[in-house]
Amino acid sequence: MSLALDPAAQDLLFREAHTANTFTDEPVTDEQVQAIYDLVKFGPTAFNQTPLRITLVRSAEARERLVQHMGDGNKAKTSTAPLVAILSADNEFHEELPTLFPAFPQAKDMIFAERATREGAAGMNAALQAAYFIVGIRAAGLAAGPMSGVDFEGVRKEFLDDDHTPLMVINIGKPGTDAFYPRSPRLAYDDVVTTV
Amino acid sequence: MSLALDPAAQDLLFREAHTANTFTDEPVTDEQVQAIYDLVKFGPTAFNQTPLRITLVRSAEARERLVQHMGDGNKAKTSTAPLVAILSADNEFHEELPTLFPAFPQAKDMIFAERATREGAAGMNAALQAAYFIVGIRAAGLAAGPMSGVDFEGVRKEFLDDDHTPLMVINIGKPGTDAFYPRSPRLAYDDVVTTV
Numbered sequence: 084m085s086l087a088l089d090p091a092a093q094d095l096l097f098r099e100a101h102t103a104n105t106f107t108d109e110p111v112t113d114e115q116v117q118a119i120y121d122l123v124k125f126g127p128t129a130f131n132q133t134p135l136r137i138t139l140v141r142s143a144e145a146r147e148r149l150v151q152h153m154g155d156g157n158k159a160k161t162s163t164a165p166l167v168a169i170l171s172a173d174n175e176f177h178e179e180l181p182t183l184f185p186a187f188p189q190a191k192d193m194i195f196a197e198r199a200t201r202e203g204a205a206g207m208n209a210a211l212q213a214a215y216f217i218v219g220i221r222a223a224g225l226a227a228g229p230m231s232g233v234d235f236e237g238v239r240k241e242f243l244d245d246d247h248t249p250l251m252v253i254n255i256g257k258p259g260t261d262a263f264y265p266r267s268p269r270l271a272y273d274d275v276v277t278t279v
Numbered sequence: 280m281s282l283a284l285d286p287a288a289q290d291l292l293f294r295e296a297h298t299a300n301t302f303t304d305e306p307v308t309d310e311q312v313q314a315i316y317d318l319v320k321f322g323p324t325a326f327n328q329t330p331l332r333i334t335l336v337r338s339a340e341a342r343e344r345l346v347q348h349m350g351d352g353n354k355a356k357t358s359t360a361p362l363v364a365i366l367s368a369d370n371e372f373h374e375e376l377p378t379l380f381p382a383f384p385q386a387k388d389m390i391f392a393e394r395a396t397r398e399g400a401a402g403m404n405a406a407l408q409a410a411y412f413i414v415g416i417r418a419a420g421l422a423a424g425p426m427s428g429v430d431f432e433g434v435r436k437e438f439l440d441d442d443h444t445p446l447m448v449i450n451i452g453k454p455g456t457d458a459f460y461p462r463s464p465r466l467a468y469d470d471v472v473t474t475v
Binding site (some may be wrong): 084085086087088089091092093095096097098100102112113114115116117118119120121122123124125126127129131133135136137138139140141142145179182183184185186204206207210211212213214215217218221222223224227229231242250264266267268269270272275276277278279 | 332
């Protein structure tokens with residue numbers, strides 16, 4: 084069974100793509116991040132709520148503050164990656180809903196009036212968008228290094244506010260020397276898919 | 280700024296892709312789902328935990344049971360889509376971790392001993408995989424119709440168990456007549472991305 088997506092694109096996005104653990108010095112520009120965003124912003128979310136927010140950590144001073152909140156195994160690569168981004172969910176995304184989902188502007192008050200409901204939806208849908216963003220980094224010919232070994236509460240206090248929940252930190256750049264660990268095994272189709 | 284991914288692939292996966300609300304009668308085969316899985320299984324998750332599980336609802340009897348738990352606006356399309364899949368997170372994914380993440384088999388007990396920790400990680404990482412799966416459906420030349428207007432607790436009782444948390448239901452197939460709503464607006468880059 085062949086896919087509609089051409090094999091080179093399959094390799095670029097999934098089959099040959101790996102999480103990178105080292106990077107070259109080549110900078111990642113704002114224009115590259117904009118091109119990635121302008122591609123993956125179209126990925127679907129519930130009610131088009133698009134709660135993902137992206138904090139690019141560019142200054143040396145901010146990078147140093149971020150590294151302090153990374154797990155020990157993530158400090159070195161977060162210090163040296165050309166670009167590091169904090170991905171977070173905006174729990175107040177409903178304020179934009181009448182604009183973002185004009186087909187049903189009442190969703191803001193009818194569905195998302197409660198903060199707990201918003202936090203659940205924002206976490207889920209920002210995670211979808213985080214995955215689209217990882218795919219987009221690869222679409223730009225760059226390698227992503229997503230990390231969850233992070234003191235997220237520390238990152239929130241340092242860089243965000245109570246309305247934003249950090250989801251992951253991602254290193255972005257061209258892979259450097261010995262950038263990749265061996266591919267870990269994946270579950271077989273029959274271990275993941277059942278039919279009723 | 281041009282991306283490494285060729286423009287036709289950009290269109291197929293993001294720019295021209297839309298959530299479909301109607302479908303043709305053309306079946307979606309197990310071979311197609313297998314080809315999608317074999318592409319997107321490589322998408323990264325924390326500790327390679329890959330907690331996404333997929334339930335294909337193929338029998339007429341199961342489809343009828345599922346439709347009862349769909350929101351009113353989703354019943355008709357879930358009744359008629361060629362294939363419907365329930366995506367869920369396996370909260371007991373840690374049992375597979377020594378195999379899936381051989382670099383650090385201790386993660387099973389050192390990091391994921393607590394059920395609450397596992398539920399948070401499984402929800403987040405299964406959502407990443409749900410997004411890869413949506414991209415994979417499009418890579419197969421099919422349209423996805425992800426839905427969150429679902430009585431998830433009802434779906435869990437009907438099709439899953441206490442160890443699995445449903446995330447979304449997805450209609451899959453070739454788009455039918457008037458399949459697409461107009462594209463809703465997206466947030467501007469500067470509304471989403473900040474630099475520190």
